[in-house]
Amino acid sequence: MSNYPIFEPTDPSGLTRKSFVSNQEVRWCPGCGDYAVLASVQKVLPELGIPQEDFVFISGIGCSSRFPYYMETFGMHSIHGRAPAIASGTKAFRPNLNVWVMTGDGDGLSIGGNHLIHAIRRNIGLKIILFNNRIYGLTKGQYSPTSEMGKKSKSSPMGTVDYPFNPISVALGTGGTFVARTMDANPKHMQEVLKAAALHEGTAFVEVLQNCVIFNDGAFTDVTSRQSRGENTLDLVDGKPLLFGNKNEKGIILDKKMRPQVVKVDEVGLENILVHDADNEAMAFMLSHMTIPNHPVPMGVFRSVARPSYEQLLEDQINTAKAKKPNASVQSLLESGYTWRVE
Amino acid sequence: MSNYPIFEPTDPSGLTRKSFVSNQEVRWCPGCGDYAVLASVQKVLPELGIPQEDFVFISGIGCSSRFPYYMETFGMHSIHGRAPAIASGTKAFRPNLNVWVMTGDGDGLSIGGNHLIHAIRRNIGLKIILFNNRIYGLTKGQYSPTSEMGKKSKSSPMGTVDYPFNPISVALGTGGTFVARTMDANPKHMQEVLKAAALHEGTAFVEVLQNCVIFNDGAFTDVTSRQSRGENTLDLVDGKPLLFGNKNEKGIILDKKMRPQVVKVDEVGLENILVHDADNEAMAFMLSHMTIPNHPVPMGVFRSVARPSYEQLLEDQINTAKAKKPNASVQSLLESGYTWRVE
């Protein structure tokens, strides 16, 4: 006998961006890149055809982790670094929920690194959005595991001696089935990526290049500003050649040593430009290491492959087990094993 | 005034394998692959020209983590998963020590995953040896994060629904500057790899395919047995073509889609075989995904690049700071900041 409430799910067709705005005052610094992510998520959710009550946003601690308060969904602002682990429990227990993990470069990659990579490894159906501002915002400006080598910060007055993580490489190295990058400054791009992430079965990992105006202002300006974006970024499209430049006049080829080279398309011919294959982890990995000034910074979906999710496999296993023992009951379990009757 | 003892380091030239054998009875199951690692390490250390007292072995918990007890070196059998973090403190504090981390697939990649990837990210000079037996040995047979999908174990009677980590890919994805794989069954190969690891500046990560005779016997037989080794493995040599087969008659080329293909060398010509480049992370990543039956399993050094180590950069920073303030003293620090004198 189950005590769970039974409901007709609500109709998602009437949902709008506003449906997802909670009654809590948004409290990020004016100009913070987090606003853009919030707006984009609120834009994308109504387009997914999912009842509002089925969304769950789970975060850790950090500026970015205040995200759930601002969403009119179920939400938990948990403890530092643990959101992927908590969300894994939620998703494994109730696969029909649409569970998002909102995390920062510190929350997700420093203290929470292990849970993040294990969630990715398991391919559990979480949408993990990592706000990468390359700094600890909430604790007022220490360097993070994505801060560039030599960065001066409150805790590294002479500059860091730490090499940074490349979040995309980390996600690929740990088995990510959906790995993408977008930026706060380009809402349209972000919404496309978020939508693709939302529709992916299994773990979707999205790095958002996010500006912290207070403690790390301009960290991504070269990449995100409208002026340099065309030259400095490359939009990844599965099955399409790797082209970039304001007029798509440049492209990427692979040299004999398996290294990416920037070429002019009209010099080498479009047919020789490497074609993006979202199902090739080595290509994705190579792309994840491209960065300015030698290469453009790829944006979009590095990898996307279909694999059964953890929760699906678990559900299947349970169904199989139930089918095999259709008459099983807790009473019969209690009475199993070595039993005897005292008369 | 320092209280540290000052010594002439002892002369390493007389060291032998026996010098490194402690007085503790070795207590692995008969036939366990761990013995081979122990023997190889004891073989390699005397060849490094390092005074015996400068070696430190730090481990977590697991069968493999009992390693330090058997070594006549300084050693700590710490707590589960934390060896890389402890060893990082040891190494950062005393860069001249030669610090080894001995860990298992559970210790290093499950509970200790975060410390492992951060050690690798920092390129701190630890030699991390991961005994991968794809099982939790010490706790008697639960699946580990490297257990193959569907594995039946004590905690997965119907088979796992977890995708495994590929330890080499993880190390590459998190920025490993030295990433290698060897096996318990081939001591010569292991000794070469261990030696190269020992001489690497920065983090050296070595995966050892290790047989657990009790809980996961034969997990790597296809790869490690003398019969199949030639056909099923490929020895990586920097700057040399990727050849394998009992007569080196097969090789690897890259197709247009950037995927590795097995070819017969005499059909395509030696010059067209892909040449291993230990400085190319994308190639290393591609290699890390090759596995039987479609490809041979690469063994040896996937990646090796020179980068200043964390401890070196830290030491440099300290020296720079000292040079800038040659007269600094603790007393002057106490007297710094906003001061006034009451007469």
Added chain:
Amino acid sequence: MSEVAKAPQTLESVTIRFAGDSGDGMQLTGTQFTETSAVMGNDLSTFPDFPSEIRAPAGTLAGVSGFQLQFSSQEVHTHGDAPDVLVAMNPAALKVAVGDLKENGIIIVDRDAFTDKNMNLAGYESDPFSDGSLAAYRVFDIEITKLTLNAIQELGLPQKQAVRCKNFFALGTVYWLFSRELQYTESWIESKFGAKTPSLAKANKLALNAGYNYGLNTHIFPNNYVIAQAPVEKGLYRKVTGNEAVGLGAVTAAELAGVELFLGSYPITPASEILHFLSHQRHLGVKTFQAEDEIAGICSAIGASYAGAAALTTTSGPGLALKTEAMGLATILEIPLVIVNVQRGGPSTGLPTKTEQSDLFQSLFARNGDSPMPVLAATSPGDCFWATIEAFRVALRYMTPVVLLTDGYLAQGSAPWKVPQISELEKIPVEFATDPEGFQPYARNEDLSRPWAIPGTPGMMHRVGGLEKQNITGHVSHDPANHQVMSDLRAEKIRKVQDMIPATEVYGDADAKLAVVGWGGSFGAIRGAVDHLRAQGVKLAHIHPRFLNPLPKDLGEILAGFDRILLPELNMGQLAYVLRANYGIEVARYNKLEGKPFKEAEIVTAIRAQLEEMG
């Protein structure tokens, strides 16, 4: 030794230890003896004693594996202090175990295993059979290996396999010695080997019978024994270990609550078997999640609880240490969660395979901030079932994390357990909040417990978190007065759990001057000791609270009624500290930290010492 056999002698209780090398099958032998005795109607209690090493070299002291049980025609509380009978399959086993044996106890050894090599490995410098060191015992050295091989010769099994049958020979001999029926073990052998390896089935049965007949025919034992049925309640029985019972209890609790069970856990000795057990229950819809570490273990359980699960996480000491931050989160979230901690020897990695009661402090106090949490302890393997249900009852009624303490001794020990009828058990009321009208996440009912509104429920969207929250609305609040209100509410809610604690049972003589107080797994030893002394006319009481936080309302007054309290604990005095902090009373502490459970005799001695002091 060829005396004439006499009629079987009747005994009340017997303690046997089977000991041998890890490869000798002693756990199986012990289990067979246990099950046969159970079916024959004895009460009993068992304790396996594994080597703590991975797989120590054969023949060494570190490699000895033991299994001890006490079986009786009376109620049994422990696996027995000192064996009456020791079956030692090799010199190392003899060496390790002989010290525990009762004076004049019976030793049965496999003479064939006492080779020079094995004697050496065990560190025997002289032959124990001739050097007089076993003079205090009745030694029966039997060529078990040889006799086994003879008995099954006809089957032509390979030597290695044939030798493995020797434990059944030994078992057979002991079966004769205690007049056990062979049929249970025979049918077990049949079901285990019959289908796949009929020759092994045959061999083991032959060995068993050969051992039995050896006892019957050779008359090397002066007589054999019978142990009558114990006066146990009628009904269906099974054997459970504490770890199994926790698993059964969790499944049952979820059933009683009408919700689904979720376990998030990371393997650790001696708690792993709960994970193993529950991962076998997929057909009942149980979801188990083997997490990457203990933090993820509890966090996944929090995530599942948040989504409506009867959520459980299981661990042992060092693992609990890792969970404490998340336990704080569960406290402030006010969601139901059961945290089972199977205590082992500490500090740090300590003595992983040994038992202890030293995590009481950790369970009560190991959270940042004021973060009160109910703590319960189980008293026997079978009681682990009831304690687990009780823990869920508290968690679900008060919307709170709850710690349930068991220990290595309970977890691995086993005892007969009467299977209850679920239909007769009290349901655990659970009500999910579904009405958006006026819904407030931190409004409270009369238990001060807040509503459980789970994701997926239309119109109930709300946010929770680890920051202090405004009373009733649950919004983030930094208001000073509100923090006081919420802190008081959280404390008061846990205090209210006292409402469901039944009156404390004072066992024995309510008018005794001395009460023995204990908690958790020392129940058996204390109860046995108290019974033993009361049978001799000593007035004594035994009090064993299940709830360690909150303590029962009546406990202070009850304790104050005695002249003296003796408190045996397998730690440095943790409950004694708690009782003094709560009631200001000083108790006589009896602390032992040897990685082993109390013996009845130790408690008896401690009680006697108190009585003497009291005059």
Added chain:
Amino acid sequence: MSEVAKAPQTLESVTIRFAGDSGDGMQLTGTQFTETSAVMGNDLSTFPDFPSEIRAPAGTLAGVSGFQLQFSSQEVHTHGDAPDVLVAMNPAALKVAVGDLKENGIIIVDRDAFTDKNMNLAGYESDPFSDGSLAAYRVFDIEITKLTLNAIQELGLPQKQAVRCKNFFALGTVYWLFSRELQYTESWIESKFGAKTPSLAKANKLALNAGYNYGLNTHIFPNNYVIAQAPVEKGLYRKVTGNEAVGLGAVTAAELAGVELFLGSYPITPASEILHFLSHQRHLGVKTFQAEDEIAGICSAIGASYAGAAALTTTSGPGLALKTEAMGLATILEIPLVIVNVQRGGPSTGLPTKTEQSDLFQSLFARNGDSPMPVLAATSPGDCFWATIEAFRVALRYMTPVVLLTDGYLAQGSAPWKVPQISELEKIPVEFATDPEGFQPYARNEDLSRPWAIPGTPGMMHRVGGLEKQNITGHVSHDPANHQVMSDLRAEKIRKVQDMIPATEVYGDADAKLAVVGWGGSFGAIRGAVDHLRAQGVKLAHIHPRFLNPLPKDLGEILAGFDRILLPELNMGQLAYVLRANYGIEVARYNKLEGKPFKEAEIVTAIRAQLEEMG
């Protein structure tokens, strides 16, 4: 308001609060006032009160940043209960702070900031200046913004920059009000802005002087005040916050011990500044390691300690929760390590920027197994220096991890601190083991402390670990008797720390009937309250143990000598519990959980209530 100015009136103590929007520079203003007053010879104590939000929207209540100080011609213990003067730069600041102000207190506001928009943001429904709500205070509304802009008009600064100077105008006015000299702030402005942005330097100085002159010339204040020099010891002084003092103490301890300092830490409010501070000391050879999490923070410190460092890890409540497993490792390894826990409001994430004393339980008890550890607490910002040295002294002498408790109030508050001469401080003896002859890793000296034999020392190779170890040799041991021996030794060693605890100071009247007992950061408020009442002739004692584990040998007896003990704590009664558990005494508890330090007046009231009850 144009009365005739009178001669400055002399006051003993004044408490001022500067409050404004986060962008208004209130921390800086407060700091300047503090430093000037310090140099002028007042004793003082400060407390900044940041908004806990990231950067709350300008003008909102959540965005108010405050800085309060008390300065005096007498010894000062706290930052003052209730301000005499409130400087409020906007409506939100007024709204948040006015409730704390003393009756008849002075309010200085920037009239220009009281726009409709700002009033709205602050939630004022009517004009506080006219609706009578400020009737209890002396309000001076000055058009600070306009006057500032006028004063620096000549410089032609952009409007945005010019407006930013208004805090200096306000400061100037207050300087006049309390007869402060301008020169210190002027030279600070010069050194801060002079070189890079001379126009800003000029503007700020102009604003400062304009504010001063405004007070001097307009006579809007009936008179101004002087506060004489406090009778402080001669010597060099500086201002320290508690977090700085911990950093300074750690560096000094390492120097006194002749070893190098290593900090492994992960940022967390309110402890991060210790990490910041020490990462600036590279030139002294200090190594800081910003770890990936708190576990790695303590583990790296353990690794460094193992290699011979004076090792430190710093954190706050939730971070300590994560360190407890490793604290157990350090306990069994018996290596020196100082764990600084800057307490904040709990449970869980709780109130991260607020102060509390609720981690005493966690510090004492949060380890698996019996794992005793010394725990100390600091009493004031400056005392954090001495307490840190003491913690290292214990750690290094007894080869043990030690917890040092401070709190958000001490960590962020500041006070003048007399700079000691390191050459006059007692050295911390450290001796590394270097002689392989007969070396045994777990042999012990008369303190029961084991040798420190660090890697790199020829011939001293040995292995340590978290499993129980054999006495003396340190080899892994599962021997039951040995576990008892080692458990006893670990406990006894920590008990022996009592040997270095000086006799407990009983401040005040040893023959009083009531003693107020406190610990840690409540020292100032208690001492102030006790002084206050004693000045009125009330007999009172104040006892404030530094060591919370082990408790001082003499404490029990001393406490027993009083009729009643009052124990104020910023928690639900943790030390009260500990005292009762140790001495069986019941104390009168005064607990507050509001995220704020005690006020003297609160303690005074609590004492009075006790005295009344006692009759």
